[in-house]
Amino acid sequence: MNQIKADRPVLEVNQLKVDFACKDHLVHAVKGVSLKVMPGKITALVGESGSGKSVTAMAIMNLLDPPGVIAEGQVILSGQDFLQLSPRQQRKILGKQVGVVFQDPFESLNPRIKIGSLLIETICTNQKVSKKQAEEIAVDLLIKVKLRHVRKVMKEYSHQLSGGMCQRVMIAMAMAQKPALLIADEPTTALDVMVQGRILEEILQLKENHNTGILFITHDLGVVAEVADDVYIMRQGKIIEEGDVFQVFDQPRHPYTKELIQSILAV
Numbered sequence: 578m579n580q581i582k583a584d585r586p587v588l589e590v591n592q593l594k595v596d597f598a599c600k601d602h603l604v605h606a607v608k609g610v611s612l613k614v615m616p617g618k619i620t621a622l623v624g625e626s627g628s629g630k631s632v633t634a635m636a637i638m639n640l641l642d643p644p645g646v647i648a649e650g651q652v653i654l655s656g657q658d659f660l661q662l663s664p665r666q667q668r669k670i671l672g673k674q675v676g677v678v679f680q681d682p683f684e685s686l687n688p689r690i691k692i693g694s695l696l697i698e699t700i701c702t703n704q705k706v707s708k709k710q711a712e713e714i715a716v717d718l719l720i721k722v723k724l725r726h727v728r729k730v731m732k733e734y735s736h737q738l739s740g741g742m743c744q745r746v747m748i749a750m751a752m753a754q755k756p757a758l759l760i761a762d763e764p765t766t767a768l769d770v771m772v773q774g775r776i777l778e779e780i781l782q783l784k785e786n787h788n789t790g791i792l793f794i795t796h797d798l799g800v801v802a803e804v805a806d807d808v809y810i811m812r813q814g815k816i817i818e819e820g821d822v823f824q825v826f827d828q829p830r831h832p833y834t835k836e837l838i839q840s841i842l843a844v
């Protein structure tokens with residue numbers, strides 16, 4: 578029989594804890610989260626608002642804003658103990674290996690660099706092409722994510738675009754980067770239904786074509802049922818249930834998961 582090489586996760590999080598120091602007390606926002614994202618798989622992190630999904634994502638990249646701090650835990654990214662690396666090494670790994678599509682795209686696109694230049698820079702870091710070729714690739718990518726007036730958008734800054742347009746630019750950036758890991762935090766929330774479907778398709782393409790592992794953060798279980806391979810249910814800073822998508826939907830163990838599934842079936 579053929580030896581099947583066991584894939585290693587692109588992301589492994591062990592016992593991650595995040596605290597926020599508020600005036601006279603600590604808020605434990607993330608209370609010991611462990612999860613894995615396998616290459617070529619979509620791993621959904623699901624839970625109600627305030628359960629700690631975005632904080633988990635930011636902590637994984639060591640990009641928490643103060644007063645948030647990682648109190649404990651380990652993040653293995655591309656086989657390295659990420660939180661132990663120097664800031665420079667961390668930036669390098671994030672730039673090369675980790676694509677992001679955030680809930681709040683305004684904060685995550687550099688406001689002082691034109692959209693075209695942002696894309697061209699990403700393309701040139703990740704592919705051996707001339708600037709001219711990179712520009713053409715950038716145009717193609719923006720067309721793929723269904724932006725209109727692409728040449729005009731290339732000359733604009735993020736604040737000149739709508740939230741939905743920024744989100745599409747971020748997807749295009751991720752496609753240019755072909756990252757080992759994509760962290761997508763509510764990647765389709767600012768978009769209308771038609772574009773949502775299109776963006777989900779592009780994310781699926783990324784996984785199919787480049788074996789990208791995707792951490793897909795959402796509170797939309799309907800989308801999870803559609804695209805996810807593995808599912809983690811988060812509540813009040815903890816993972817309360819995990820498993821492959823069939824297992825979680827067909828045989829949920831936790832009453833909270835059952836409740837969540839009931840609520841989408843009721844719609």
Ligand SMILES: Nc1ncnc2c1ncn2[C@@H]1O[C@H](COP(=O)(O)OP(=O)(O)OP(=O)(O)O)[C@@H](O)[C@H]1O
Nearest residue numbers: 597604606625626627628629630631632633644796
């Ligand atoms: N700046 C902050 N100061 C204090 N506490 C914070 C701060 N940011 C987040 N928190 C705490 O972290 C918790 C988790 O927030 P987080 O943004 O991760 O939730 P979420 O699951 O992403 O929710 P949503 O679905 O609404 O995006 C919050 O409930 C809050 O208690």
Ligand code: NI
Nearest residue numbers: 630631632680
């Ligand atoms: Ni969030």
